[in-house]
Amino acid sequence: MQSNLYKVLDDLRQIYGISVSDFCKGVIDERTYYRYLSKDSTSSLSRFLDLLHTANIPLVVFLIYALHFRNDTASASFLRFIYRAHRGKYDDILPHYNNLKNNPGVNQHIAQAVNAYILRYEYDTNALSKEEYIKKLDALIATLPEEFDILTIFAHFFRFEMKENPTNQEIKRFYTFIDKHDFKLSPLFSLNLYDLYLDYALRNPHLNVENLQEVYDKLATVVAYFPNRYYLGKKYLFQAFLAYINKNLDYKELLIKYYVNAVLIYSPKVLERNIATINTALNIDVLALVKEAMLSK
Amino acid sequence: MLNEFDFIRVLEKLRTEKNMSIVELTAGIMSRRTYSRLLSNETRINMLDLVRLVDRLGFPFIEFVQYAHNVVFMENIHEYEFLTLIYNENYKDAYDNYYKKIKSKINKLRTPFAKSTTIILFILEEKMNIISKDILLERLRELVDLDFIFGQPILLDDYIEILYFYTPFATQEEKERIVIYLYETLVKNTRLILGHSVEMTTLKGFSILQRAIRKTPENRVIAIETIQAAMQYILRSSLAPEDVNVLLAMNELNDYYQISPYILFYLMAALRTTPGERFKQLRKEIYTEANVKTYLQQLEAFQKIDTTLCEEIIKNAIKSLQSA
Numbered sequence: 001m002q003s004n005l006y007k008v009l010d011d012l013r014q015i016y017g018i019s020v021s022d023f024c025k026g027v028i029d030e031r032t033y034y035r036y037l038s039k040d041s042t043s044s045l046s047r048f049l050d051l052l053h054t055a056n057i058p059l060v061v062f063l064i065y066a067l068h069f070r071n072d073t074a075s076a077s078f079l080r081f082i083y084r085a086h087r088g089k090y091d092d093i094l095p096h097y098n099n100l101k102n103n104p105g106v107n108q109h110i111a112q113a114v115n116a117y118i119l120r121y122e123y124d125t126n127a128l129s130k131e132e133y134i135k136k137l138d139a140l141i142a143t144l145p146e147e148f149d150i151l152t153i154f155a156h157f158f159r160f161e162m163k164e165n166p167t168n169q170e171i172k173r174f175y176t177f178i179d180k181h182d183f184k185l186s187p188l189f190s191l192n193l194y195d196l197y198l199d200y201a202l203r204n205p206h207l208n209v210e211n212l213q214e215v216y217d218k219l220a221t222v223v224a225y226f227p228n229r230y231y232l233g234k235k236y237l238f239q240a241f242l243a244y245i246n247k248n249l250d251y252k253e254l255l256i257k258y259y260v261n262a263v264l265i266y267s268p269k270v271l272e273r274n275i276a277t278i279n280t281a282l283n284i285d286v287l288a289l290v291k292e293a294m295l296s297k
Numbered sequence: 298m299l300n301e302f303d304f305i306r307v308l309e310k311l312r313t314e315k316n317m318s319i320v321e322l323t324a325g326i327m328s329r330r331t332y333s334r335l336l337s338n339e340t341r342i343n344m345l346d347l348v349r350l351v352d353r354l355g356f357p358f359i360e361f362v363q364y365a366h367n368v369v370f371m372e373n374i375h376e377y378e379f380l381t382l383i384y385n386e387n388y389k390d391a392y393d394n395y396y397k398k399i400k401s402k403i404n405k406l407r408t409p410f411a412k413s414t415t416i417i418l419f420i421l422e423e424k425m426n427i428i429s430k431d432i433l434l435e436r437l438r439e440l441v442d443l444d445f446i447f448g449q450p451i452l453l454d455d456y457i458e459i460l461y462f463y464t465p466f467a468t469q470e471e472k473e474r475i476v477i478y479l480y481e482t483l484v485k486n487t488r489l490i491l492g493h494s495v496e497m498t499t500l501k502g503f504s505i506l507q508r509a510i511r512k513t514p515e516n517r518v519i520a521i522e523t524i525q526a527a528m529q530y531i532l533r534s535s536l537a538p539e540d541v542n543v544l545l546a547m548n549e550l551n552d553y554y555q556i557s558p559y560i561l562f563y564l565m566a567a568l569r570t571t572p573g574e575r576f577k578q579l580r581k582e583i584y585t586e587a588n589v590k591t592y593l594q595q596l597e598a599f600q601k602i603d604t605t606l607c608e609e610i611i612k613n614a615i616k617s618l619q620s621a
Contacts, residue, residue: 045344061491184371185364229535261570267605
């Protein structure tokens, strides 16, 4: 494992065009560097950080390079696949899906979330029937520890979404995790989880899912730092939903924002589908609202 | 820059989240006492022991490093908020809420924007009349090393921030060098782009590039290729408010080169939905009666296209390139 980290470091050294002797100067001798590179002999963490620092390579560069750019196509595809699968953005998802299918288990931990998203994607694109999807999710969940963590929770949530008669106890279990988990550890996975939770509540208003305001507040906090238009739009939508529940008329303006934003990211066909759900849930004609609002600037 | 103790703090955070006892975590790796001393920052850890501890918690090491990076970034988010306020020209809020705090830790900044934050501190001081414009220019010339940035094999977010804030003060010759550098990097993909958010870095790069392109008939191809590449990037990333800044610059190029009618439509929609005082202000300028009329016409037309808006604009750009 340690030698893998040094291999990433050595890739970056070469990209930066730094000779091994310059790279090691003042931190370690070259022989030690090669030893770290070839096998797991013990290096101090500080020494590793010193090498990065002395070469003026920010840790974030090391990290992003290791996660996305190293010649490990499956690793590079993890986050890209999840990002697309979560949003239902399938137009360019196939290369990432194929990479992951052809290289299973490269990163066991993230794979627990990825495998859940793969099944959801396959179900969504009709590659799996409803029965097959549920069966495969159950099989995946059987391999996971009982206690949720931010990656294993997705399989559980997708399975929960498929239940015909969900209990409040089950919904509460997700909220308990959301409440306890520190989103700073993994903001993007947390954001996806909040989005799933609130979206579920929106699509099932008869269930009176609890703690929506608390989850919305968390979502809004993270969206402020990751203002992707998909999440920004969902923020407006959930805010509108909460305003509607609380009989606050601001929900109309928020729906307009959701629609105008959605025009930027969805094709008309997908947008029409999304809006139909909202029109039904909130008993409103969103497009008419938009036209009226634009004329009043 | 993360330090060793940051990793220990995150290790402990993950241990408690996983409900694992210290004994379970450390058995066979180190004594409980050593672990306690690590937590109180009294001793150092070797990398192999750290890798073993992380492994026992069930996390791949790279993911753990990412967690540590996320935690430190989020704990120091005020540094990034400061930068964002200046980026959105919200100088008063930046001054009232962050100036003293950032100034006091200027040599100890923890997010990856250390160099650009130093520069924008001076820009803020000039805006708030603490220093004169001449002093600001002097500081910028001392701090901004374009040769260094252009010579790097990787374009970092910190460099983009520097270019973003420096370009309005650059000489014409420097601006032309910036155009060549960004055109090669972003349109011709000659360099790796890395950063806290590659998307944000790239979009900021596109807005700098589009603003720096001189509007002349000779630059038509560069301008269209840039619009096409920028739109392709917006399609992939959909990131606000960076996309608005790209679109504002794109709209100016489009006014001159007439590439796609949907650019104004896209800009107006993006402005309407992007939070922030600056965008509210810009809305007032862009939402003229004529533009609103165009918007509503485009909204009707949009419902008849079979792709996304971005893809439609890309198609328009390709057509323009073919006829250029």
